[in-house]
Amino acid sequence: MRLDKFLSITATATRKETARAVRAGQVCVNGSPAGRADLAIDPERDTVTFGGKTVFYKAFRYVLLNKPDGYVSATEDGKDPTVLELLPPLYTDLGLFPCGRLDKHTLGLMLLTNNGDVAHRLLSPRRHVAKRYAFRVKFPLNESDCSRFRDGVTLEDGYETKPAEIELAADGRSGTVTLIEGKYHQIKRMMEALHNQITYLERVTFGPLALPADLERGAWRELTPEEEQAILAAASV
Numbered sequence: 548m549r550l551d552k553f554l555s556i557t558a559t560a561t562r563k564e565t566a567r568a569v570r571a572g573q574v575c576v577n578g579s580p581a582g583r584a585d586l587a588i589d590p591e592r593d594t595v596t597f598g599g600k601t602v603f604y605k606a607f608r609y610v611l612l613n614k615p616d617g618y619v620s621a622t623e624d625g626k627d628p629t630v631l632e633l634l635p636p637l638y639t640d641l642g643l644f645p646c647g648r649l650d651k652h653t654l655g656l657m658l659l660t661n662n663g664d665v666a667h668r669l670l671s672p673r674r675h676v677a678k679r680y681a682f683r684v685k686f687p688l689n690e691s692d693c694s695r696f697r698d699g700v701t702l703e704d705g706y707e708t709k710p711a712e713i714e715l716a717a718d719g720r721s722g723t724v725t726l727i728e729g730k731y732h733q734i735k736r737m738m739e740a741l742h743n744q745i746t747y748l749e750r751v752t753f754g755p756l757a758l759p760a761d762l763e764r765g766a767w768r769e770l771t772p773e774e775e776q777a778i779l780a781a782a783s784v
């Protein structure tokens with residue numbers, strides 16, 4: 548693999564930055580200055596340092612993002628800003644894409660990765676990875692509405708949803724819903740089937756991941772090693 552590609556996929560430096568750092572003698576391979584940005588290296592065996600710091604090889608990246616209102620869960624869109632636009636160019640060059648979709652006006656936890664296999668497994672209906680959402684609705688819900696959620700709701704197109712957990716707050720108009728599937732606009736359509744209407748929706752968990760309280764709307768970070776282990780375990784079940 549080329550040195551500049553290695554430094555780009557490890558989110559260390561863009562190709563331009565690498566070229567500059569190589570010229571300044573700040574990039575070493577096995578202790579010697581690299582000399583050329585297109586030097587062929589073996590990422591598994593060679594030791595690369597950038598500005599004196601060792602760069603560890605990481606083919607796959609997992610980013611947790613707190614999706615703001617108005618952004619779409621896509622890599623490109625002709626009309627609206629995409630969640631990818633919230634990441635610096637160094638990260639967008641890694642080939643990250645959203646693992647599943649949230650509607651344009653849904654907020655909260657979004658996982659992005661460049662590991663297609665893991666994303667595919669996490670989204671597979673067979674795996675039943677649970678996602679919890681905090682919601683508010685226009686009209687108060689009652690116990691019979693909650694029972695319908697727990698039994699499964701028939702949507703307007705005739706689809707019978709899988710049972711969903713629902714917890715209602717004292718006001719009857721807010722709470723949490725946990726889904727083990729992810730149909731298009733599912734919660735909105737489940738509420739519509741009960742003649743109600745979602746006014747706020749925020750994903751707060753995705754499998755073993757929880758939206759960190761200190762991650763501001765629009766902010767992102769890579770998964771911690773523990774979170775990464777947990778998500779890989781959820782994908783391998």
Ligand code: URA
Binds near residue numbers: 653
């Ligand atoms: N259900 C919805 O209706 N919208 C989402 O974004 C997620 C779940």
